Structure formats: C-alpha cells, structure tokens
Amino acid sequence: MNNKWCNSILNNSKRIGIPIMTNPGIEFIHKKVIDAVTNGEIHYQAIKALIDTYHNDACTVIMDLTVEAEAFGARINFPQNDIPAVSERLVHDEKTVNQLQIPDINTARVYEYLKANRLVIENYPDETVLSGCIGPFSLAARLFDMSEIMMSIYIEPETIKILLDKCNQFILKYCASLKELGVTGVIMAEPAAGLLSNEDCQAFSSDYVKQIVDALQDEKFAIVMHNCGNSGQCTQAMINTGACALHFSNTVDMVETLKQCPSDQIVMGNIDPVNIFQQAAPEEVYNKTLKLLKDTETYKNFVLSTGCDVPPNVSDDNIRAFYRALDNFNKTR
Numbered sequence: 001m002n003n004k005w006c007n008s009i010l011n012n013s014k015r016i017g018i019p020i021m022t023n024p025g026i027e028f029i030h031k032k033v034i035d036a037v038t039n040g041e042i043h044y045q046a047i048k049a050l051i052d053t054y055h056n057d058a059c060t061v062i063m064d065l066t067v068e069a070e071a072f073g074a075r076i077n078f079p080q081n082d083i084p085a086v087s088e089r090l091v092h093d094e095k096t097v098n099q100l101q102i103p104d105i106n107t108a109r110v111y112e113y114l115k116a117n118r119l120v121i122e123n124y125p126d127e128t129v130l131s132g133c134i135g136p137f138s139l140a141a142r143l144f145d146m147s148e149i150m151m152s153i154y155i156e157p158e159t160i161k162i163l164l165d166k167c168n169q170f171i172l173k174y175c176a177s178l179k180e181l182g183v184t185g186v187i188m189a190e191p192a193a194g195l196l197s198n199e200d201c202q203a204f205s206s207d208y209v210k211q212i213v214d215a216l217q218d219e220k221f222a223i224v225m226h227n228c229g230n231s232g233q234c235t236q237a238m239i240n241t242g243a244c245a246l247h248f249s250n251t252v253d254m255v256e257t258l259k260q261c262p263s264d265q266i267v268m269g270n271i272d273p274v275n276i277f278q279q280a281a282p283e284e285v286y287n288k289t290l291k292l293l294k295d296t297e298t299y300k301n302f303v304l305s306t307g308c309d310v311p312p313n314v315s316d317d318n319i320r321a322f323y324r325a326l327d328n329f330n331k332t333r
Contacts, residue, residue: 004219018303029049033082033083041116048124059127092148100163137196201237222245276288
C-alpha cells in the first residue's frame with residue numbers, strides 16, 4: 001500500500017510501539033477528562049506531556065466517540081473523569097432520518113478537537129500524529145440507538161443506509177479537515193461494527209469506510225481501522241476497507257489475526273488496556289508485552305499497541321514497563 005508511514009514500518013527492522021493513550025497525559029497536567037474533551041488547548045497539553053515524557057513512536061488523541069454525534073445534535077452526558085456518552089437517541093424512523101441535517105465541520109466540539117490536533121502539528125512538526133474519529137456504523141448507532149439499529153438493519157435497512165450515508169458524509173468532511181492540518185493519519189473507531197457478522201459488517205460498515213479510504217488515503221495520509229468489538233468474525237470485512245492499518249482489541253488472537261491479514265497491511269494491537277495496563281503489576285505488563293512481541297516476531301507488519309484507549313488511573317510504572325519490554329526486545333533485533 002502506497003503510504004509513507006505504513007511503508008516506513010514495513011521497512012523497519014525494529015518493532016515500534018503506539019499505545020492509544022491520552023488519559024495519563026491528562027493526569028500529568030492535573031486536569032480531568034471533561035477539561036480535555038471540551039478544551040483543545042488542554043487536550044494538546046495532555047498530548048504534549050506524553051510526547052515529552054515517553055518519546056513515543058507516535059502520539060494519539062482521546063478516543064471520544066461522542067464528538068460527531070454531538071455535532072449532529074445528540075445530547076451528551078459529560079462525567080468529570082470519564083469519556084462522554086450519548087444520553088438519548090436523536091432519530092428513530094425514516095422521517096427523522098430524512099430530516100437529519102449534515103452538520104457544519106465546526107459545530108459543537110469538533111473545533112476543539114481540530115484545535116488540539118493543529119497545536120500538536122504546529123509544535124511537534126516531526127511527530128507522527130494519529131488523530132481520531134468515529135466510524136460510520138458506530139456513529140449511526142449512537143444517533144439511532146444501539147439496540148434499535150441492530151434490529152433495523154434487517155427490518156428497515158434502507159432507512160439505516162440513508163443514515164449511514166449522512167454519517168459518512170460528515171466523517172469524510174472531518175477526516176479531510178484533519179488531513180489538511182497535516183496529521184499522519186486517523187484512527188477510525190468502529191466498535192459497534194464488531195457486533196455484526198462479517199457479511200453485515202461489510203454491508204453496513206466496511207463499504208462506507210472504504211469510501212473514505214478511497215477519497216482520502218494516500219502517500220501522506222493513513223486510515224487506521226479500529227474495531228474493538230471484533231472477536232475475529234469480521235476481520236475480513238476490516239481488511240476489505242483498504243485501510244493501510246488495522247487495529248485490533250485484546251479479544252482476538254494476534255498471531256491468528258496476523259495470519260489472516262495481508263503482509264503489506266499494518267496490524268496493530270493488542271495489550272489489554274484494563275486488565276493489564278491499568279490493573280496488573282509492572283512485572284506482568286512487562287511479561288505480557290514481551291510475550292506478544294516474541295509471538296509476533298516474524299511479522300514485519302505488526303505494530304505493538306494497546307487493545308483500545310488506555311483508561312484513567314494507569315501508573316507510570318506500568319507504562320514504562322510496556323516501553324521497557326519494547327526496548328529490550330528491539331535490542332535483540
């Protein structure tokens with residue numbers, strides 16, 4: 001795949017590590033999650049703290065899957081120290097879906113997320129910056145309700161496809177704005193699609209994601225497809241998006257997943273962010289990380305990462321154990 005960042009990984013004899021991690025940075029600067037998700041400057045300062053502390057192979061933004069839903073008009077609950085959540089469905093039938101307007105790119109908190117990304121690019125021009133957005137099916141599920149959409153893809157599929165098309169148009173605009181800022185790529189989080197079969201994931205998620213990939217992915221801009229709901233049943237649908245990188249959760253067997261994926265498609269994952277990163281002792285973090293690296297040693301397209309966004313209250317010792325395992329592994333290569 002002709003992407004500069006992905007090709008640099010394939011041609012690197014060393015393994016790189018990119019945990020999806022912003023919450024520790026928020027804690028470093030003595031702020032709360034609500035501060036970072038509502039203020040682009042604070043969000044940037046959290047990312048800056050992590051860049052300066054750990055010298056990562058790449059930095060990531062907060063995985064907040066309410067930004068786009070709020071832009072459409074959904075009501076959002078804002079806990080003090082947890083990721084926001086959609087509080088109620090916005091659309092519920094063909095009429096309300098047809099009436100739904102595609103929002104302007106600077107609506108609601110989108111501006112603050114663009115600001116955070118812009119500040120990273122301006123202040124760390126040589127940094128690999130992986131921004132974030134929600135995937136089309138997960139956005140549609142937040143607007144229509146998760147339980148309802150799972151039934152409606154069979155009862156009223158045409159209505160859901162109209163909704164997906166509107167979601168996709170906005171996500172495309174958002175990703176185009178991120179690309180214009182100069183980020184390396186975007187991690188597109190599509191967890192709701194992991195509840196689908198491979199066939200349904202293809203029809204209601206991957207076909208739409210591929211539209212964005214075809215429109216935006218090029219030598220300088222990568223799409224990273226993240227589906228933490230996938231337990232292995234829809235890996236092929238993820239591959240079919242054409243994204244130059246796929247990001248998997250700790251619910252899949254990483255070696256078996258690598259066997260399924262093309263050797264020129266980057267595969268990322270999958271240390272458990274809660275049971276290992278947050279709750280285990282540093283020694284276990286080190287051992288689990290080193291084992292994963294050894295198990296995947298023969299795959300040049302593998303990138304060490306967490307299975308999903310690192311939660312709050314992860315110790316510095318555990319983060320350093322992750323990087324120490326990576327450093328020690330690379331000394332043998």
